[in-house]
Amino acid sequence: MRILFVCVGNSCRSQMAEGIAKSLGYEAESAGTHPAEAVSKHAITVLQNRGIGTTKLKPKSLDKFNVDNFDKVISMGCGVHCPMIKIDQDWELEDPVGQKFEVFVQTANEIEKRIKLLD
Numbered sequence: 001m002r003i004l005f006v007c008v009g010n011s012c013r014s015q016m017a018e019g020i021a022k023s024l025g026y027e028a029e030s031a032g033t034h035p036a037e038a039v040s041k042h043a044i045t046v047l048q049n050r051g052i053g054t055t056k057l058k059p060k061s062l063d064k065f066n067v068d069n070f071d072k073v074i075s076m077g078c079g080v081h082c083p084m085i086k087i088d089q090d091w092e093l094e095d096p097v098g099q100k101f102e103v104f105v106q107t108a109n110e111i112e113k114r115i116k117l118l119d
Contacts, residue, residue: 001118002027004070006087010059011036012043012097013076016108019047019057021115029070035059040097042104050108072118 003026007014010032021028036059044054067073067085077092091114096103 001072002070003115003118004028004065004067004073005030005076006062006073006085007032007076007095008034009036009097011038012040012095012104013093013107013111015039015043015057015059016046016104017074017076017111017115019052019054020050020108020112023050023052024112024115026115026118029060029065031060031062031065033062035061040104042096042101045101046104046108 003021005014005017005021005028007030010030014030014032018028018030039054039057039059044057047054047057062085072088073085075087075090077090077094091111093107093110094103096107
């Protein structure tokens with residue numbers, strides 16, 4: 001299954017979702033409608049603590065992707081409204097940006113749980 005995780009900044013939730021999904025054997029990408037300058041340091045640390053490589057992660061624009069090439073397009077829950085694409089699921093996850101590290105861990109745990117329910 002090919003999954004595209006969509007967010008606004010593509011710096012926290014969608015990046016963690018991309019990394020976790022790939023570690024679980026999915027083909028995954030992430031993108032933002034207004035990509036940030038860099039991936040959140042807490043998001044990087046959460047993934048590294050799980051043994052997930054992070055060197056290739058970087059914020060990417062949604063414009064770089066053809067959503068028709070994905071089986072599922074998932075909004076992380078950041079009010080992403082893209083009239084030109086169909087969002088299959090909105091996970092409505094609170095954005096951990098600027099919050100304590102533990103919030104990132106909790107968010108990653110929830111993301112992993114939801115990814116495992118996709119099959």
